[in-house]
Amino acid sequence: MRSQSAYAREDVKRNYKELYEWGRQSLCSAEIPEAELNARLLLEWCCGTDRNALLVHGSRAVSVEECDRYRQAIAQRSRRIPLQYITGEQEFMGLTFLVNENVLIPRQDTEILVEEVLRNLHDGMHILDLCTGSGCILLSLLHYSNASTGIGTDCSEPALQVARQNAARILGECTPEEKERAVFAQGDLFEALDGEEKFDIIVSNPPYIRTNVIKTLMPEVRDYEPLQALDGREDGLFFYRRIIGQAGAHLQGGGMLFLEIGYDQGEDVSRLLREAGYRQVEIFKDYAGNDRVVQGTYRSIAAK
Numbered sequence: 001m002r003s004q005s006a007y008a009r010e011d012v013k014r015n016y017k018e019l020y021e022w023g024r025q026s027l028c029s030a031e032i033p034e035a036e037l038n039a040r041l042l043l044e045w046c047c048g049t050d051r052n053a054l055l056v057h058g059s060r061a062v063s064v065e066e067c068d069r070y071r072q073a074i075a076q077r078s079r080r081i082p083l084q085y086i087t088g089e090q091e092f093m094g095l096t097f098l099v100n101e102n103v104l105i106p107r108q109d110t111e112i113l114v115e116e117v118l119r120n121l122h123d124g125m126h127i128l129d130l131c132t133g134s135g136c137i138l139l140s141l142l143h144y145s146n147a148s149t150g151i152g153t154d155c156s157e158p159a160l161q162v163a164r165q166n167a168a169r170i171l172g173e174c175t176p177e178e179k180e181r182a183v184f185a186q187g188d189l190f191e192a193l194d195g196e197e198k199f200d201i202i203v204s205n206p207p208y209i210r211t212n213v214i215k216t217l218m219p220e221v222r223d224y225e226p227l228q229a230l231d232g233r234e235d236g237l238f239f240y241r242r243i244i245g246q247a248g249a250h251l252q253g254g255g256m257l258f259l260e261i262g263y264d265q266g267e268d269v270s271r272l273l274r275e276a277g278y279r280q281v282e283i284f285k286d287y288a289g290n291d292r293v294v295q296g297t298y299r300s301i302a303a304k
């Protein structure tokens with residue numbers, strides 16, 4: 001039999017305010033960055049509620065199930081598991097994407113890449129997204145444009161399963177008569193494609209972190225995000241060389257290639273594009289003022 005005081009103590013913990021305070025302190029002692037924010041977001045997720053309800057109804061009782069879920073979530077976050085792998089979701093371009101440990105968590109910086117593509121995307125265009133992961137880039141582009149279609153490729157089949165679920169959520173299920181706007185194919189970059197299919201736009205956020213830098217990343221990234229989504233090999237440029245080397249064969253004349261890059265890769269990637277015959281090569285910065293995107297236009301047939 002548990003003592004009266006043990007019940008009383010647990011009862012006190014089962015209200016929003018007390019539970020949040022317990023979560024915050026647990027995450028603080030585990031030295032989790034932004035412990036307060038994480039404690040609150042996880043509580044909102046466990047209780048299916050929002051910030052306002054937590055503020056206004058701090059004394060509201062929380063069910064035993066919600067309480068258990070919160071304790072488990074705090075324990076996971078204390079082990080540095082990323083918040084998004086616990087909740088299973090990440091917002092990107094105003095849309096909610098499902099994520100799990102098989103895909104990179106979509107980053108805000110990547111919205112810069114999507115926005116640059118959107119400026120050049122016209123109705124009905126055909127897009128290729130290499131290293132598609134959760135599908136966040138391709139699906140945002142299709143969501144914010146009309147009658148465009150695309151293929152997302154990735155070497156990881158478990159990642160593509162996530163992308164396909166995201167496609168069904170974001171673009172809706174297709175009837176058997178309808179053509180899918182997004183198709184996801186497994187394979188190494190262009191090898192996933194059927195023959196010599198051509199695209200108006202090729203976009204990619206490939207792995208671009210130098211191998212010896214990976215060990216210095218935050219534990220959330222280093223220990224939990226898929227290594228193959230991060231590792232750009234010795235000089236970080238491995239995938240850019242391969243993508244730029246092969247993209248021309250899959251672009252319409254005048255088609256465009258858009259690549260996300262690391263803050264110090266603008267010069268190298270621009271040079272690779274120019275050497276491969278791309279024109280109007282431009283670098284775009286992110287909101288922190290770092291180089292983030294490189295774009296180039298493939299020479300038109302007439303200009304060859």
Ligand code: GLN
Binds near residue numbers: 136207
């Ligand atoms: N395209 C996905 C993203 O930008 C995955 C990128 C990757 O795995 N390198 O989030």
